[in-house]
Amino acid sequence: MEETTDVNTVVPPIKKMRLPPKIDLTLSTLEDGTQVSTLDRICKDVQAPATERPTDKQFWLSSDHDKPNLPFLRDHFHRQGRLEEEQALWIIRTGTDILRCEDTLLTVKAPMTICGDIFGQYYDLMKILEVGGDPYETPYLFLGNYVNHGRFGIECILYLWSLKISYPQTFWLLRGNHECRHMTDSFTFKAECIHKYSKDVYEACMESFDCLPSAAVINEKLLCLHGGLSPELQTLDQLRExxxxxxxxxxxxxxxxxxxxxxxxxxxxxxxxxxxxxxKRGISYSFAYQAVCEFLERNNLLSIIRGHEPQEQGYRLYRKPENAVFSSLMAVFSAPNYKDLYKNRAAMIKYENNAIDIKHFDCSPHPFCLPNSMDAFTWSLPFVAEKIVDMLLAILIICSRRREVDWKGDRKEGREEDLLLSAPVSAPIGYSANDPDSVEFKRRAIKYKTLAVARMSRAFSVLRQESEAVSSFKVPVGDRLSADTLVVGGEAPKDTVQTFEDAQKLDLVNERLPPSHQQILFNMEQEKMEALYRACEATSEDSQLGRRIAWC
Incomplete structure (x- = not known):
């Protein structure tokens, strides 16, 4: 009879309940009240990435299938498009065949446009070709370092190699210190290749890098190379050998x-x-002015042109030899706002009619990319996990509060928080800490659970802060977050880097020869243990957190 009465009491209000309003899931309301469609792009001024791979008709310039369609590739890569793997491999391997047949020391004629490091900045590469001139009528010489650090290294390789295939006698590519297996594995290019294509494409790139010439001489007067001199180098013939x-x-x-x-x-x-x-590099040598002057005189050269180092204005002219017209050494760097951090300009050197003309350009806008090719879900996991753990911690605290109130028997007047915070740490006499049914045992169990969850929350908070810092600092380090990046990202985010010199000082570690892969794995394990230890220590020293669990 009582059950029937309860049902009759509950059912009528349920019948009178209003149905939930119908929600149009195709619309979303922003914080400012603006309604936007969930079926369209929110930022319509940002071009949607290309999602389709090119057909053979789009890829090839003609039915002969001997040259790629450069205008199509330029626009396709500009829209973040990708090729079929067979197409990418054809470009790399065909370019490799051409490079393999070239001399180690190239002999080229002026006029020549000389470009420095690019570092995977594809959109700035397009600016180089715009400012320098169409490769169809402008000879180019690139000094190496096409990949790593930037997010579009494979696009740079595919387009540069396509230019080499199209203009093999006027478009020249040299090797930089980053065109090798060790550097591409330690930084971003290997992970980028595998993410966008496959390991086969990466291995094809490595084989191609081995075939890049080492240096070039323009008009038998200007020596162009990536780095600099060696104590072993006396004559140009040694470069040829x-x-x-x-x-x-x-x-x-x-x-x-x-x-x-x-x-x-x-x-x-x-x-x-x-x-x-x-x-600074942890490898090789630093050379003096006198060494350069002696080398130039010994080989009847006017100057050496190099890349390898970021320059605030994109170039640097060093001290001239006595009674000379040209600087003994010239440096050129063609990656503006290097790493989205340096705030540097970029430059290229035009050599024509025995004269040097330096052209400057600034950085071009590029799509935003998360670190290490992460997608939004992977990147946001520490944020989501931190909030879930906070919810679990709140539930445990509520349970602790209720047990405290039950244990006290009666509520005293005053705020609940004051009542709970004043609860004794130890149970009264008669309660056993080893009895699973005792209040003391349950209190301590919840306290330990709360402390464990709090430490987990702190660990996720550390990961979340590091994720934010790394994405703002934008220092790519391959498919792993190293201690260097986390320290830099956590302690000196991009907004605090005010000058070119600041960026150089912070980035010195990435200018050195990286450790071996085995050493990196060992360091990663050490860093993980240290990060967990720091999180636990921070939890113990967190006074606010201590207050929250003091009454558990």
């Missing part, structure tokens, strides 16, 4: 011409040594 078809070694002539730098006090050295160990 380098066996370049291999991974870049960690010592010797081939290593030095790709890794060496001028001394910090170049032209004003206070030491007599012509070469000293390169402390």
């Amino acid at each position: 380098i066996d370049r078809f291999c991974e870049i070694p960690t010592s010797g002539l081939m290593c030095d011409i790709l890794w060496s730098d001028p001394m910090e006090a170049y032209g004003q050295e206070t030491i007599a040594d012509s070469f000293i160990p390169n402390e």
Whole structure:
């Protein structure tokens, strides 16, 4: 009878309940009250990425299938489009066949437009070709470092190699220190290749990098290479004799011409040594002004043109030899706002009629990309996990509060928080901490659970903060988050980098030769343990968190 009465009491209100309003899931209301369609792009001024792979008709310039369609590729890559894997492999392997037949030391004629490091900045590469001139009528020489750090390295390779296929006698590519397996594995290019295409494409790129020439001489007067001089280098013939078809070694002539730098006090050295160990790179040498002058005189050259180092204005002209017209050493860097951090300009050098003309350009806008090719779901996991753990922590705290109130028997007047915070830490006499049915046992169980969840919350908070910092600092480091990136991302986000010098100081670690893959894995494990330890320590020292669980 009582059950029937209960049902009759409950059912009528349910029948009178209003049905939930119909919601149009095709519309969403923003914070400012604006309604937008969930079927369209929110930012309509941002072009949608290309989602379809090109057909053979689009890819090939003609029915001969011997050259790619450059205008199509330029626009397709500009829209973040990708090729069929067979098409990408054809470009890389055909370019490799051309590079393999070239001399290690190229001999080219002026006029020539000389470009420095690109570092995967495809949209700035388009600016280079716009400012420098159409490759159809403008000869180009690139000094290496086409990949890593930037998010569009494979697009740079595919388009540059397509230009090489189309203009093999006027478009020249040299090797940089980043065109090797060790550097591409340590930084971003390997992960990018595998993410966008496959490991086969990556291996094809590595084979092609081994075939890149090491240096070039323009009009028998200007030596162009990526790095600099070596104590072993006396004549140009030694460059011609380098066996370049291999991974870049960690010592010797081939290593030095790709890794060496001028001394910090170049032209004003206070030491007599012509070469000293390169402390900044952790490999190769730093060379002096006197070493360059002697090399130029010995080989009847006017100057050396190099890349390898970011320059605030995109170029640098070093001290001239006595009674000379040209600088003994010229540096050019063609990646503006390097890493979206340096705030530097970029430049290219035009050499024509025995004269040097330097052209500047600034960075071009590019699509936003999350670190390490992450998608939005992967990147947001620490944020979601932190909120879920906070909810679990709140539930445990509510349970603790209720148990405290039950244990007290009667509620005293006053705020619940004050009542709970004043609860004793230990149970009264008669309660056993080892009895699963006792209040003390249950109190302590909830307290330990709360503490464990709090530590987990702190750990996710650390991960979330590091994820935010790394995405704002934008220092790509391959498919892993290293201690260097996390420290830089956590302690010096991009907004605090005000000058070119600030960026250089923060980025010194990425200018060095990276450790081996085994050392990286070992360091990652050490960093993980240290991060968990820091999270636990931070939890113990968090006074607010301690207050929240003090009464558990």
